[in-house]
Amino acid sequence: MSKRQDVPGTASRILDVAEGLVQTRGFNGFSYADVAAELQVTNASLHYHYRGKAELGEALITRYTSRFGQALDAIDRAGDAAPVKLAAYSRIYADVLRQGRMCLCGMLAADYDTLPDAMRSAVVLFFDASERWLVRVLEQGRADGTLEFTGSVVEVARSIVSGLEGALLIARPYGDVSRFEAAADRLLAGLATSPARHH
Amino acid sequence: MSKRQDVPGTASRILDVAEGLVQTRGFNGFSYADVAAELQVTNASLHYHYRGKAELGEALITRYTSRFGQALDAIDRAGDAAPVKLAAYSRIYADVLRQGRMCLCGMLAADYDTLPDAMRSAVVLFFDASERWLVRVLEQGRADGTLEFTGSVVEVARSIVSGLEGALLIARPYGDVSRFEAAADRLLAGLATSPARHH
DNA sequence: TATGTTACTTACTAATAGGTAAGTCGTCAA
DNA sequence: TTGACGACTTACCTATTAGTAAGTAACATA
Numbered sequence A, B: 001m002s003k004r005q006d007v008p009g010t011a012s013r014i015l016d017v018a019e020g021l022v023q024t025r026g027f028n029g030f031s032y033a034d035v036a037a038e039l040q041v042t043n044a045s046l047h048y049h050y051r052g053k054a055e056l057g058e059a060l061i062t063r064y065t066s067r068f069g070q071a072l073d074a075i076d077r078a079g080d081a082a083p084v085k086l087a088a089y090s091r092i093y094a095d096v097l098r099q100g101r102m103c104l105c106g107m108l109a110a111d112y113d114t115l116p117d118a119m120r121s122a123v124v125l126f127f128d129a130s131e132r133w134l135v136r137v138l139e140q141g142r143a144d145g146t147l148e149f150t151g152s153v154v155e156v157a158r159s160i161v162s163g164l165e166g167a168l169l170i171a172r173p174y175g176d177v178s179r180f181e182a183a184a185d186r187l188l189a190g191l192a193t194s195p196a197r198h199h
Numbered sequence C: 001t002a003t004g005t006t007a008c009t010t011a012c013t014a015a016t017a018g019g020t021a022a023g024t025c026g027t028c029a030a
Numbered sequence D: 001t002t003g004a005c006g007a008c009t010t011a012c013c014t015a016t017t018a019g020t021a022a023g024t025a026a027c028a029t030a
Helices: A010-025 A032-039 A043-049 A053-078 A082-098 A104-110 A117-143 A153-174 A177-189 B010-025 B032-039 B043-049 B053-078 B082-098 B104-110 B117-143 B153-174 B177-189
Strands: none
Touching (some): A010 A053, A010 A104, A053 A082, A053 A117, A082 A153, A104 A117, A104 B104, A104 B153, A153 B117, A153 B153, A153 B177, B010 B032, B010 B043, B010 B053, B032 B043, B053 B117, B082 B117, B082 B177, B104 B153, B153 B177
């Protein structure tokens, strides 16, 4: 019933290594051999767990999206005001950058033209899910007066996603987390009402 | 003294093709063979004009940066108000997207970890040049009252660069130029004072 | 104890990668 | 007209790519 070994299991350790490689080098910037070498298994062993690079890529996005969703759920459960939720959201990105990584799906957005169809759809689903969560937070914040903005909620949600992804993208060549933080803070500061005005 | 043929010349046609490939597929998503096939020359001919992929990449960034600089000079020569200049700046990005492309240096920012040193420096120079131009425009706009913003000019300039690059990045999976435009408009609308207030 | 099943390995393969050495062919200046 | 030069091509080469076929050792179940 349970796995023989409860050390993570090769399938998920393959995902761990591949995830890091995609987030730093892109989907066309790593090979099965890179993953195999780091795990000290053979190339063929990877093919046992994931039929091909396309399937590995799909599994990568699926797991990443589900973990991201869990992080968003955790933010929801904390039950803070909308501006605090948005700050927590941007902290997810900052943490990725602190590991010297790009957002997995941001990286794959750059590689989009070269991706197999199943991966393309999965990337879009990630951004859609992010957008839906942000829309809910923005609506909450506007309703309770903690957020203030012009234009549609969807447009604001999209500009947050693209603003944070862009800030990640540009911060990496400069190796400078504070560059990301400054951009993220500006982005979100433009939405929050001054604390005095709340309620 | 002048070229035998004034049809573009192979060296620059190589750059044209490679540029398109990098902007759509990334630096690790194309090969010398792809470029050679499209130009109907041999692989070895590319090596004659550019010693290796690293040198080709460098030439690509240098030309792109210089063309970008020319576009910025043209905006300056038009002598419009700062908000108009910023709109023209964002139009450069929109035009790239309309060709189904990512900004060359935005794409290379994603590939950054895999790039040779010379290419890395050149990418950073591109962003620095963009930032310097934006800083001048922002200072001009603040001085003449056409722009209004909190925080340092440099931070605003950086948030414009990363905001536009991110909007490009995310718009491509959706194949939707209007997604970019909406984000770009929001980004710049937050800086302009209402026309009535000018001077 | 036979029969699977899981998680691999060894030993390949064909295609593609970037790159090189040596030659060819037309043009041009002396 | 000769010889140098620019712009290539032919013919390689080696490493790496993703991927496969067949086997095996360890365990589990009946």
